[in-house]
């Protein structure tokens with residue numbers, strides 16, 4: 095008996111959805127084994143995650159809070175992935191947007207909210223785009239692989255960020271007569287820059303609205319515009335694109351402006367809606383998690399919404415796991431890593447057919 | 453493990469001497485191979501005996517390569533059995549095949565450019581000797597002499613012509629100890645002279661008792677070199693016959709399944725003003741050397757100018773330069789009197805230049821986009837297919853329905869991904885896209901390469917219709933028949949130059965072959 099692997103030419107829509115669902119199920123099963131090895135009852139763990147993330151209004155709201163940046167970032171990623179441009183540096187573009195918005199908010203603290211907040215989002219978009227676009231040029235003009243550059247750009251900015259927290263942006267605090275600067279965090283931004291929340295929750299609805307709009311807009315751009323057509327042609331056959339006079343560098347640059355820009359706006363939302371200041375723990379990996387959801391959701395607003403909602407729930411459930419079962423934080427990274435691993439591994443099934451022969 | 457039975461005579465005539473004693477070298481029984489949507493081999497029986505050149509004849513897509521890839525272990529069959537020298541075997545990989553004494557020279561060579569011939573041969577046998585290169589060199593010379601395979605062991609592969617590279621591939625196979633040699637369409641890259649030399653090599657191998665399987669779709673080659681012929685059509689064996697008991701006409705009937713018109717009707721067309729003028733054009737190739745060296749030519753409206761020549765003599769670079777896909781070093785290109793030298797592909801297309809590219813899958817289509825979307829690849833950003841930034845799918849689909857019907861593209865639907873179409877229909881799709889805008893100049897590179905006889909006929913007819921409409925057609929093809937049949941004038945390209953120009957019929961094939969090999973220059977009363 096032997097396995098025969100052959101290229102599959104088409105995969106039906108239903109089959110691709112089934113494969114995606116199966117990949118997540120496989121990841122859950124694998125992690126169940128890990129939990130069991132840890133001496134925990136997997137059923138209780140998953141039950142806990144589920145009821146925590148989706149079972150109560152408070153939990154649901156928290157899940158939405160986590161979904162907001164994921165949805166915004168993954169909409170841009172799904173778009174630029176269409177050109178087979180692998181932006182894995184959304185984390186850095188997210189940070190660039192947040193840092194730029196922080197500068198705006200601290201420089202213009204007296205601007206009224208209805209001017210300040212839109213300005214922060216606009217500047218955040220530009221900053222995220224600016225941090226992403228050089229990688230597109232490097233790929234188009236110098237043929238440097240974007241997987242390396244986008245990731246390196248994230249590291250570069252993260253080091254700059256860590257430095258500002260120990261230096262120029264480090265807050266001085268006054269207790270009685272004493273002024274000291276101890277903890278590595280920044281000042282809190284002006285309340286004019288705080289995003290409005292849905293009553294009783296931490297859901298900053300302006301960013302939520304932006305994220306939903308971005309998911310729909312990205313879909314429409316890809317499927318209905320000449321630029322979307324160019325993205326698809328470049329992604330599917332760059333040589334044919336060249337012969338048709340479609341400029342690779344223009345297409346991936348604009349793609350990265352959109353993708354980096356949306357990640358930057360997500361960073362603005364996180365700063366202005368949730369954290370209100372920088373700490374050393376400002377980054378929690380939304381930029382990486384969004385790669386998973388962009389892939390799972392595909393270029394489809396409903397798919398993106400579902401994938402990001404579920405992953406948001408997983409993040410919430412993960413926090414809960416840490417507290418309730420005293421699991422190490424690395425366990426959640428492992429959880430996400432396992433999902434990404436299975437999603438990518440199962441992608442193989444969409445491209446190849448495996449048969450068993452005698 | 454059963455041992456092959458002694459009943460091979462039932463399959464057809466036998467060649468002489470060497471073969472009759474033992475079991476056949478190879479016996480394939482009931483081989484079935486399916487690819488998604490295609491039955492590439494449908495219960496194929498095939499047999500090779502020692503001391504024969506066995507031609508495997510069939511149209512493109514008949515399943516010849518697939519069958520031989522199965523014998524060489526690249527694919528595994530879905531059904532069927534294979535016997536080598538009477539023993540049933542399972543060939544799971546090329547390594548298994550080589551161990552069984554099977555060698556294969558592929559349609560596309562697999563040599564490493566930056567290494568020498570000897571190194572390339574040695575690369576396959578890393579495990580062998582202590583001072584491999586000296587030994588390898590000695591044995592290469594030995595094979596060279598024994599079979600008349602002229603190669604210099606110390607030449608770098610990138611310096612070699614296609615014919616020389618092929619000889620290296622044959623030596624590689626012999627070096628590995630092959631006495632069953634498979635050659636997949638070996639003559640497609642050769643000049644007529646090189647082809648004759650190859651046949652001589654094959655005969656010597658046969659006389660030594662080796663078995664040679666020679667894949668081709670050219671009838672005259674079968675008659676020239678084969679002892680027996682097995683004809684495949686749509687994955688099925690139509691028959692195996694001794695070459696001495698058949699002729700080209702009946703082989704063609706077996707191959708195509710109907711009588712074949714060997715010639716297309718070509719009407720008289722009034723030739724118009726020059727549409728494409730190339731003056732002293734120099735273009736640099738991928739290796740940094742001049743690939744096009746001072747080409748001057750004029751193609752008029754209503755005229756087909758054919759370029760004959762062995763691939764790699766600057767044809768590709770010439771076409772790419774005209775299409776705007778490759779930089780011109782010096783010289784000029786004019787379209788209807790307007791200088792388009794070094795303009796972008798978009799501008800040149802806008803001037804009315806259509807391009808049917810050489811590698812249609814790589815350059816011609818976007819495989820996962822639909823037929824309809826592929827049909828607007830060059831015009832998606834123009835009215836009516838888009839307004840502003842928005843695509844107009846209604847217009848795109850109406851256009852597709854119209855072109856699919858007009859150009860007889862066979863597709864399940866206009867929303868089918870283009871990659872699912874057959875080669876002939878992909879080519880019709882490209883022609884539909886390029887010709888529907890009534891171009892003034894058509895650049896057609898190997899337009900029928902790899903297509904079956906029916907599709908070839910239809911593409912050639914399209915080119916002739918365009919000629920009648922008044923297009924200037926620049927046709928590049930390695931198929932000399934095709935060039936001579938379609939063209940009003942022919943230029944022979946060798947070493948980046950046009951070494952001869954003539955009208956079909958003025959010069960005999962022998963002469964053309966010598967020009968293609970760079971041995972002779974000539975015939976230029978036809979300058980237009």
Ligand SMILES: Nc1ncnc2c1ncn2[C@@H]1O[C@H](COP(=O)(O)OP(=O)(O)O)[C@@H](O)[C@H]1O
Nearest residue numbers: 487490492510511512513514515516517518519
């Ligand atoms: N790897 C493959 N995947 C899918 N279809 C294939 C593959 N290889 C060959 N085919 C199909 O099988 C048929 C036979 O192809 P092939 O053996 O290459 O024909 P030939 O060598 O006679 O021209 C064709 O229809 C071709 O498209």
Ligand SMILES: [Mg+2]
Nearest residue numbers: 513516517559
């Ligand atoms: Mg073939």
